Amino acid sequence: MASIDTLNLPLDETSAADLSAVGLEYARVDADGEGFRPFQRAVARGFLGGESTDDEAENSRKTLRTRRLTGVFDRSGTEPEVPVGTIDSWAAPLTTSPGRTCDLWSISAVTVAPTHRRRGIARAMIGGELRTAAAAGFAVAGLTVTEATIYGRWGFSPAAWASDVVIDARRARWTGPVAPGRLDFVPRASLVERLHAIHERVRVQRPGSVPGWDGRWRGVAGIAPGDKEAEKVRAVAYRDAAGTERGILVYTIEETAEFSAHDLNVRALFADGDEAYAALWRFAIEHDLVGTVKAWLQAPVPPVQWMVSDRRAVTATLTDHHWLRVLDVPGALSSREYSAPLDVVLRVDDPLGLADGAWALHIDAAGAASVTAVDDERAVDLELTVGALGSLLLGGVRASELGATGLVRGDRQTLAAVDRAFAPAATPLLDIWY
Template identity: 35%
Template sequence: MADDVFSQLRPITADEWPAFTEAMHAVFAEDPPADFAERPSPVAELDRSLALWDGDRVAATAGIYSRTLTVPGAVVPCAGVTWVTVAPTHRRRGVLTAIMRRQLTELHEQQREPVAGLWAAEYPIYGRFGYAPATVEARFSGRTERLRLRPDVDLGTGRVEQVSVEEYRPAAVAVHRAVHRFVPGNMARDERWWDRQLRDDPSQRKGATARRYLLHREADGTVTGYATYRVTDSWTDTGEPDGTLIVEEVRATSTPAYAALWQLLLSVDLVRTLKYQASSPDDPLRWLVTDGRALHSTPVDGLWVRLVDVDRALATRRYPTPIDLVLEVRDPFCPWNDGRWRLSGHPAGGYCGRTDRDPDIVLGIEELSAAYLGGVSLATLQAAGRVTEVSPGAVTLASAAFGWPVTPWCPDSF
């Protein structure tokens, strides 16, 4: 059945978008925004969509966004897999398998993105197709009366201003462009993605205020940081304020700018609770406050990564310590990756190519994909029985080489 489905999948036209998005949102139990239901969003790429039709109804959907992903020491084109749904009437027929195979086969045969990424609605689904969680999203919360900056924190000589979205946008674009290339898991944002990032539909606010915008300016007027947040209004039975500060994004090019932005955020009037739902698990905020225990963190899986072409993906990233090992990769879903690869890398570059040498490490594509951004240790995967060491010490060497000083983090959902 999966082979038949593979041939029946096809991209949609603009006229078919309403039926496509209706089917997609039905599976997610959502009502699409009115304008999204009528016409494709500006970031939609219909030529990279897939639909399975059952008469005049769409029974399955999928799509790809053309993104650029920061990896250790470099950036790489990344296929942002999205819109993946299968109607309840068509499950257990090999439809999802056909979608995944079609996407990955086309990426490989057309020599497009060497890496794919997605956000998994449910954890158990995508591992069987070679995807693995490669970043962690930290969901911070705490009572603001306990969250105060240490007295020795350098706040610099700049100032934080609340601004309009029109003033905020060009300044934030410049700061983001300066910082995102240094954090594995971050993605570039063009104008279309900034439009999406800054969309503030009242129906999507869930009882919070409109988004508020902050910029940090140095004494000479240079913008070195930005933040966005919302507030939900709440009061106790005794009339005391009990609002919640919902922080959406905080980025800066210097520590003083970052600290100054947080100093303002933690002093917003009528607020008693902080929520920061999409932070790096290694956010410096924990080291800026006087009471690190007051900042509670709930880690959840973030961006899932899949190496489409092992050689191209591994040759693109950098390695902080030298490595020259043979990896025997097992990838039954994408057989072009199956086999032995010699990986030679260092801080300035890398090489990966086929070899008939004996392997030093044996692992699956899922494990290799998990380690790709430097946030998951191959030694940890070995301890879980998911990586096999053939040459003594190879896993230790590879773990150091695949690591990276900056914790991977993806603040861009899609």
């Protein structure tokens, strides 16, 4: 899949025709062309941000050069060069099991100008992305969402959850493991490289994860232009007893009214292994003059809860985070390892037709899956929506739980067998926004 250049795939003709019928133009935007700044203005406006400076625009251009940018234009407006709809996308490996990936069509920057909302622009843009991705052979599309109400209608559904963690550091005495390695402060200028190196090792082990990119790490490191907290960013790295760097914590300290109880805000905590995880969390919790530690995008039940004297000092608020949309049923299901053998016929209901059909899923004793389309629908064991299939894919939710909602329909034994087979090797997690 790395061989497919998503930048050169053609524009979806259905979306182009639908938009043209209402007087709008659907067009690609070149990150190095004149259309880039207007595209970026439209995205910033969509997400309620300010106008970006030249430095900020250049910083984001570095990332967006690698992405497929598409805009919707109303050429009769007063600023015809500024798109009234924006979307960007790129290919990424989605970890489906430790050490295994599938081809993910990642989507971001979905905005529609408030002057042009509710006219079907988002529908055309998202439909266009899904058809283009499916035609190019991608197994799954994915996104992270601002609102949970938008994307279900296109078959996206949560597949990995994450929690926002707040720890009362004065109440939480460290009782967890004592890591044998050492912590050192590391310079901000080294963080892009360090974050990239650790995150690459972590994300291949964690279902639901995708790679970060330099622009994301520049943001975390406080070296992206326009970061109002840049000077406050500090980082420590954990090295194991053999001297290998295994983890990194990037944080800022935010003053509160009480001088001995400031907030430590975690910008990133990536740990390659249990030792690094314990060492970095202990550092944060025991930091002098800190009363509260706050971290985002942590595991749904964060292990740090088990490493302090009072687990209720740790509040973890769960949110749906990584939304997936299956495009190719055999490609998606055969990309992961399973925990138990299984033989079922699934009937997938997909209103967009991309994943629709009946599919025989065979999982052998080694946990490897093969999937074939079947014609005889009388043999169906399990019926489910394409959204439910996306939620089940990584094992982040159990079929028997979705069975109670009607999104998955099958008898109790089949649901239990699917639960056993789909149980993940590690709880799915996506530790960045995209």
